[in-house]
Amino acid sequence: MPVRIGGLASGMDIDGIVSDLMKAERTRTDKVTQEKTLLEWTRKAYTDVNKLFAEFILRTRESFGLTDSSSGFLVNQSVRGLKWIRRATVGDVGIADVSARAGAANGANELTVTQLAANWSAASSDGxxxxxxxxxxxxxxxxxTDEDVVHLTISTGTGTKEQKVQITIENGMASVIKTSYGAGEDGEDSVISLLSGKDISDLSLKELTRQINRADIGVTASYEESIDRFFLQTNQTGAENTVSFSDE
Incomplete structure (x- = not known):
């Protein structure tokens, strides 16, 4: 059976020797770790610099008008298309707005306005x-009276958007319904009841006009009690804004 003599008996510092051996090994490991960390920091620094350069180039091109990203895509433009190289002014900004491109010639131009777009409007001719x-x-x-029946439909169109508000008075009760064609889920018509079963003895014409305006179909209705007249007009100008009436 072998006999082991401890450090105390042999006079050797076994723990110190082992610690020194491990310290040398740890030194090599620490050096590798430090080199790895330094390389990672260097790589990150290069990446950050590349990002800064890319952002600088992109923002500079946008500032000079050489890149247009308003559509969601980067579109390169020619220097001749830049608006800031030339300047154009107009005497009456209420009539027209002008701008000049790089290839615009020097000079003055005269603009004659023959017709301005206007809102469609209608009004009762008398009380x-x-x-x-x-x-x-x-x-x-x-x-x-309760026997009277009234149907009035106001239909509007703005481009491809068509809406209508239906006013019905029957059995002494009034209702207002808004319909937006193709505005619901899966392209279905959207129908909203704005007023339902309102006794006409408790409903004024001013309140009825408020319900028409609440429908928000592109028209504004108003009633001027002092002159007993009813007014209706479109909110936007242009031939694509249409209004029609029916009593069905």
Missing amino acids: ISAAGQSRSNLASQFGL
Whole structure:
């Protein structure tokens, strides 16, 4: 059976020797770790510099108008298309807005305006209330009874967007319904009830015009009680903004 003599008996510092051997090994390991860390820092620094250069180039091109990203795509443009190289001014900014490109010639131009776009509008030519009647509610203002039936549809179109508001008075009750064609889920028509089952003896014409405006179909209705006239006009100009009426 072998006999082992400890460091105390042999006079040797075994723990110190082992510690020194491990310290040398740790030194080599620490050096490799430090070199790896330094390389990672260097790589990150190069990446950051590349990003800064790329952003600088992109922002510089955009500032000079050489790159257009408004459409979501980067589009390179010619220097001749830059607007800031030339300057154009107009005497009346309320009539027209002008700009000049790089290839614009020096000089002055005269613009003659022959017609300006206007909103479509309509108004009652005279008073609309029944003579001598109170205007506090529809029943008294127009002499309506429970037997009277009224249907009025206001339809509007703005390009491909078509909407309508339907006003119905029947059995002494009024309702207002808004329909937007193809505005619902899966392209279905969207139908919203703005007013339902309102007694016409408790409903004024001003309140009815508020419901028409609340429908937000591109028209504004108003009633001026002092002159007893009704007004309607489109909110936008242009031939594509259409309005039609029907009593169905």
